[in-house]
Amino acid sequence: MASTIEFQEVALEYKDTRALDGVSSTLEGGCTYGLIGRNGAGKTSLLSLIASYRKPTGGRVLIDGIEPFEQAEQMQKVWLAYSWDMSEESDSIATTLKQNAAYRPDYDLDYAFSMLERFGLDPKKALNKLSVGMQAAYSVIEAFAVNAPITIFDEVHHGMDAPSRQLFYEMVLEAREKFQRTMILSTHLVSEMAYLFDHVLVLHRGRLLADEPYDTLVERGVTITGPEEPVEAFIQGYQEIDRKRLGRTLSVMLYGILKPEDMERARRAGLEVSPVSLQELFIHMTKERSRT
C-alpha cells in the first residue's frame, strides 16, 4: 500500500509569481512528513501538484514512478484534505460520505461513521450547517476513511478546538501504526505536531531549505543554559539563534551541531545542554533566509 513520491526539479509558476523553484526530494512510502513553511512559502502549491490539481510548469512529480496528472490510477492514490468552502453543500454528512465513497474503492464507510460519533458530529446534519471546526473534523474523518496510500492534510485541522486536534493526532498515529500510509502534514502548528513527524521538509520562497529526518534536523540546534559568564564564553564561534535571561541565568540557543569536545567542555563547565525545538529552528531558518 505504501507509495513513494518523487519531486524532480519541480517548478510552478503562476502569472507573475514563481511559487516553486527547483524542488527535488523523495518521500518514502509509509512515513509521516511534516511540511512547514511561512505563509506563501509554496506549501499548498507543492501539495496541489501531488494531488493533480495542477501540472508543474517545470520538472516532474512522480508517484510510484509515474506522473499523476490525468492518470486515473495515480490520482486515486492521493487524498488531499484542505479547508474548502462548504457554504453551498446542503446535503447531509451521511449522504455526502456515501456519494463520495462511490469514487474511492477502499473507502471505509463504517470507520467514517464511527469517527463521526467520536467527534460528536451528527450524520444527518448538512455540511453547510456545520461550524468551521466541525467542517474541519469532517474533512479529517473523510481523509482517513478514504484509505488512500498518500494522505495529505493541508492545514485542515487549524479550525479545530484543542480536544478535536488531539483526537486528530491520535488518528495520525493510529494510521501510521496500522497502515503503510504516506502522510504529509502541512501546518503552522509546528510545536504541537512535531512529535508526529518522521521527516521534515522546510519550504521557503518556493525552495526546500531542509529535507531531513526529524531527529537529524533538531540536532542542528542546542540550547546552552547556565550562569551568564561561562555561557558567554562557551558560545563564542557558534551562530546564536536566540537568548533568554532570568536573573544571572542565561539560556542561549545555538544553530549548528556541537562537536564532541565542546559537549565535554560544556559538561565540565556545569552548563546544561538541551535540544532546540523544531519550531525555534524553523523560525531561525526562515528568518535568516528572509534577510538575504
Add this chain to the structure above:
Amino acid sequence: MKSITRKHILHVIEDVYIQYMIWALWATGIVVVLFTVSALFFRPFMNLNQSALTLITNPAQIFMFVLGIITGAYLIQYYVRMGVTRRSFYVGTTIAGFAVALSTQLIGVLLTLVSLGVEALTPYQAGRQLATYLGTTHGYPMTILISTLLLSVHFFGAWIIGFTFYRFRFIAKTVSIIGGIILISGLSLLWDSASMMVTIRGNALYLSREFTLPSALMLTVGILLALLGILYRMIKESPVKMH
C-alpha cells in the same frame, strides 16, 4: 495508465444526470402549478394552441443555460478532488448534458399526453401545436431532435461561460459572455425564421439565407462539436482551485 476510466465516467453521468433531473422535475412541477393556477383565473390559458412540449421549450432553454453555468463554475473541483481525471469528468458530464436535454423534451411529451387526458375529462382545451422551426412544424421526432440540439447548445455554451468565469480573468469573461449571447441568439434566430435582421443606427440589415432542414441540422451539430472542442481544450489541463 489511463486518463479515462469507464467506471468514473458512468459515476459522473449518474451523479450529474440524477442531480440535474431532480432540479428539472422541481422546475417542471413549479411551471405546471403556475400554469394550472393561471388557467383557473385567466381564460386565455384555457385555450392555448401550443402543446405543453412547445410551452416548456423556452423555460427549458433558460434552465439548461443555468445548468451549464453551474457545471462550469462548480463541478470540476469536486471531481478532481474525488480522483476523477478531467477527461473522465468531461466525457461523463457531456453525456449527462445531452441526456438531460433529451429528458426535458420527453417530459414535454409526457405533459402533452397528460394535457390531452385532462382535455378528455374537463372543459380545458389542450394545445397541439408543435414548435415552429425554419418557419414550419416538423412532427414530434424531428421537433424533439431539433429542440434537444438547441437545448444542448444552451448547456454547452453556458458551460463555457461558467468555466471561463471559474478559470480566467476579466477580458476572457467578457468575451465568453458576448460570444455566448451571439451564438445562442444566432442559432435561435436561424431556427425561428431562417433569416436574421440586424438594425444598425435605424438601418435594417437583413442576413437572409434559406436553410434547408438538413443544412440547418448540420450547422447546429457543427456548432455543438465546436463548443465541445473548445470545452475540451479548456478543461483537459485546467488547474483546479483549492477553495
